[in-house]
Amino acid sequence: MSPPKRSLRCAIYTRKSTEEGLDQAFNSLHAQREACEAYVKSQAGEGWALVRTIYDDGGYSGGSMERPALQSLLTEIDGGHVDVVVVYKVDRLTRSLTDFAKIVERFDKRGVSFVSVTQSFNTTTSMGRLTLNVLLSFAQFEREVAGERIRDKLSASRKKGMWMGGSVPMGYDVVQRKLVPNPTEAEKVRQIFRRYVELGSTRELRLALKADGIVSQRRTAESGRTTGGNPFSRGALNHMIRNRVYVGEVFYKGGIYPGQHEAIVDRPLFDEAQAVVDEKRRVKLHRPSTTQKFPLTSLIFDDRGHPMAPSQSQKGGNRRYRYYVSRALIDKDRGEAGSIPRVPARAIEDIVIGAMHRIFELQTSNETGSDAIDLVARTRTTVRRIEVGASAIVLRLDPEVLDDHKHATHHDAIDALRSRLATACVLDWVRDDLVLSIPIRAKFRGGQHHIIAPGFGEMKSFPKPDATMVRAIVRAHAWLKLLLDGTVASMEDLALHVRHERVYVRRILRLAFLSPTITSDIIEGRQPEYLSLTDFIERDLPKSWRDQLDMVLS
Template sequence: MYKQPVRQPGASSGTRCAIYTRKSHEEGLEQEFNSLDAQREACEAYITSQRHEGWEILPGYYDDGGISGATMDRPALQRLLADIAAGRIDVVVVYKVDRLTRALADFARIVDIFDAAKVSFVSVTQAFNTTTSMGRLTLNVLLSFAQFEREVTAERIRDKIAASKKKGMWMGGNLPLGYDSEDRKLVINNTEAETVRHIFRRYVELGSVARLRDELEAEGIVSKIRISAKGLKKGGAPFTRGALYHLLKNEIYRGKITHKGTSYPGEHLPVVDQNLWNEVQAQLTENRVERRSGNRIKSSNLLTGLLFDGAGHRLTPSHSNKKGQRYRYYVSRTLISGPREARDRGRRLPARGIETLVTDRLYRYFGDEAAILGTGAADIRDLASQQQFLGKIRHLRESWSKLELAKIRQILLLLIDRVEVFEDHVDIRIDRNALPMVDREGGPIRKEKGVGKAADIEILHIPAKLKRTGMEMRMLVDGATARDSAQKPDRSLVRLLAQAKMFQERALQNETCTIGQLAKEAGVSDSYFTRILRLNYLAPDIVRAILTGAQPPELTARKLVSASRLPLLWQDQLRLFSVI
C-alpha cells in the first residue's frame, strides 16, 4: 500500500507517519471532540494496525480547521510539505483524499513533492496504491469527483445567496458603518448612522470627495471598528477616497440589497432618506461626467488664458510633483521655451496664491453695490430692475464659497478681460458689459479675448509686491488688501481650534485620566486626541489668522492635524505653516 522510503543516515528504523486533517468550516471546531479529532482517531487506528510493518505515529499535529480544500495556502499543509522536504516524514496518512485537496492541479503538485522526497500517501477509507499506474488512475478519478462535488456545492451556495438577496436578506461580510448585526440581520446603530448621514450631507455641500476626506480626517471621523472572530481589531482608520466613494454609492444605506447590479428591497431599515440619496448620486454623476469630459481638470486652473505679466506676456499653467504632492504654478512662456537670457525676467507664481488674490478681490467687488450700479447696471434704468439685478449679485456673493471650481471659472471667463501682474501691483480688468450676464443660465462662456476699450473696462487695483524665493516669485500683499476683512474663515480649521479647547478642558477636569481614557471618552483615537490637544499651543498669530480667514491657502485642516511635530517656538510654527 506504500512504497518503501529511502532512509536517511541515522534515521529511525521505523516508518514515520504524519497525519493530516482538514475541515472546511469553523462551525463545530469549538466542540471538545470535533471533526478533526474524529479524522485523527481513524488515522491513528489505521497506523496502529500496521505496527507490525514498523509504522509509528509522529507526535506533530497537522490540522487545518476552517480552511477550504480549494487552496494550497493552508498553514498546516505548508508545514507538512516543509517537513517532507526536510526528510522527516515517510508516509502521509489522511482520512479521505479530499482532505488533502479538492483540486486536480493542486494534487499533481503535491504528488510531485511526495515523489521527490520518496514519500508514500495513504487514505484510510479508500484502498489504493499510489505506486502503481492503476492506483494513480483510481486516485485521479476520486479527485475528479471531489472537485466536481466542490463545484456543485459552490453553485448551490451561489444560488442560495442569489435567492436570499432577492428576498432582501443580508448575507454577511464586513458590517457597513451605521449598522450592527443581530441574529444575522442588519440593525441600525444610531450613533454610527448619524455619522453616515453627516457624511452624505457634507458631500452634497462640498461637492468633492477629496475635500470631504480632508474634513472628516480633521474632525477625527474614522471607519467602522470591527473585531474578527480571532479577536483582531480592524478599521478605525481615516477614510480614504475609495472608501468614501464606496460608502456614498452603497445602496444598503437606502434600505436596498444589491446582487449583480440589481437592487432589491431589503429587510433592514434605511439610514438615509431617498431625497438625500438622490442628491448624492446626482452629485457623483455630475463629477464623473466632468472628469470624463476634462472640464474638472481645466477648471482647476482658474486663470488659464487670463493671466499676463506687465510686459503683456501670457502666464500659462504648469505643475510639479514633489514627494507625491502636486504643486501648481503660472509660468511665463520665456521660462519654458524662451532664450536663456530672457528667463531671468520670467514669472513663476504659485497658482493658489494668485487665484486666491483674484477671487477674493472679485468677492469684495460684488459687495460694492455703488460701484456695480455705476458699471454693470448703467443701462438698467428703472429702480425695480436695478434691485432685481443687485439681488442676483447678492445671491452670488453669498454662495461664492460654495461654488464649484467649474462655475467660478465660468464667471471669471465672463467677467475678466485679463489679469496683469506688475512688480508692485496686480490689475484685474473687469468687462463692464458682462456683469449683467453673470447670473444668466447658458450665457456666453467667453467673448474673444483681448484688451477691451477703456470705456468698457473697470480696473480693480491690488497693491502687491513680487518677491523672488529660489526659482519662484511670491506675492506680498498689503495687509488691508490681502484678504477681504469680511471673508468667512475656514470652518474646518475653526472647528479644530474649538475641539482643541474642548479636549483641554476635559484633560484639566479629569487630571487622573490617561490620554487613552480621555480619547475613548471623546470617541477618537489616542493619536488624534494628542494631535488636537497640541493645537492649544499654536502661536497667537496663527490662531488669529485662522479665526479671521487670513491664513495662507496652503494651511488646510489636514496639514494642521497631520503635522507630526509642532515646534515649541512660535517663530518656528509661523515658518512651518507659512504664516508671515
C-alpha cells in the first residue's frame, strides 16, 4: 500500500490593475479566483488543499511590489503556512522581471511552488523557469511600450498648452478638463506674489501669510473628501513663485509653451518676483561652501521629514558651537518638528562618519588630514539620506558606490558589512537602498539634546581633546605618584606640596581612578561632547569601572 500523499496548502492570488468594474457583483477578481479554485480541486488527488484566505489586490499595478494582499501572502509564505501559490496568469503576480526574480528566490527559500492556471508550468524545473522568464519579458515589454505611448501623448498635449492633470494650481478650478480661474483664490495668488516682492524671502512670506490666516485652496473631491486649507510650507511657496502657469504658460522638459488657460498674474509682477528669486540664488552661489564646516548639510532630516539646517552659536568668549536644526524649528513651528529638533553637529558627525569609516574599512590610527577630508567626501557620495529619530539614526546608503557593490546582493557580503559595525546596528535592504540603523541614547541637558551611540564612542570624525580634562587627569596621576612613592605622607602634605586647597586636591585625585577606557577616550578626544570636568569632580565616582561607564553614558 502506497503512503498517503502529503497535503499541499494552496493560496490563490488575484490582481486587477484598475478599480474599474470592481463594484460589480462578479468582477475580474472573482473570475480569476473561480478558475484557480477549479484547478486546485482538479489536483485534489495530488494532495492539494485550498487555503481559504483571500489574497485580492484590486486597483494595484503589477509593476510594483507595494500591494497589501501580495505582502500579506509573502508574510504567510515566510511563516511556512503556504506550499503552492496559484495565479490565473503569470502577469497577475508581477509584470516586472526583476520583481519576479526576487519573488521566486523567496519562494525557493521556503520550498514553495508557483503555478499558473492558463500557462501549464511550475517553478520547480529549469524549463519552467525559462518559460516564466520569457513570458515575463513579454509582459514587461508590453508594459514599457504602453508607458511610452502614454508619455508621447502627454508630451504632445503639453506642448499644445493643454493641462494634463495632476495637482491643480492654487487660483484655478478644473472645468471640463481645463483650468479656469477662481476669482477669490486668484486674488490670493496675486497677493502672495506682491508680498513676496515686498519681503524678498519665502521664510518671511510664510510667516506673514500664517499671521494673516491665508491658507492653501480648499477643494472637495467627487468622493466628498476635502483637501487644502492648510498653512503654506516654504517649498509650496517656492514652487508657486516659479510656476509659469500663472502667466498663462506651460513649462515642459526645458521648453515654455503658450497655455490654453487664462493668466491670473500680470507679467510685470511675475517678472519682478523672478528677479528676486534669481538675485537670492546668485548671492547664495557666491557664498563659501558650508559642506566643509557642516559635512552632513543637505543629507540630514528629522524623523518628520523636515531638513535639518546648519546653525552656529557663540558662548563663553570666542568658542563656537555647531548644530543641525530642524527647519520646522527655524520657521517657528516647534510643534511640527521631529523628536530631536536640534542636535550638536559634532556628535551626529562623529556617529555617521564613524559608521562609514568602519564600512570603508579605513585605519583610524593612520588617518591623515587629507584622509579625513576624503572620508567626508566618500560619506557624502555614499549616504543618500540621514534621519535622526528618538532612538536611532537611520542612514540610507547607495550600494552602487560601495567598493563591494558587485556582491551586494549576496547575503555573505551584507554579513561582511554588518561585521564591521557595532553589534546593535541593523543593516538590511529596503527597496534599492542599503539601510543602516544605529541605535542611540538621547539625553536632554542644558536645554538641548545630546546623543550617544553605544559602540561608536571610539569612532570620531575629528577628535578634539578637552585640554582642561586632559590636564586634570595628568595632574591626578602625578599627584597619586607622589603619594605612592612616599614623596608626601598624607593628603594634607600633598595639598601643601602642590599649593592647592585640600578639597580641590581630593576631587582631582579621583580622576586617577577612572577606568582605562574612559581615560583613553578623554585623552584622545573621544568622550561625549557634553561631558566636562565638573561631571567628575562634583559627583561621587563609582569604584567599579563598569559603573563608571554607565555613569558617563547615563
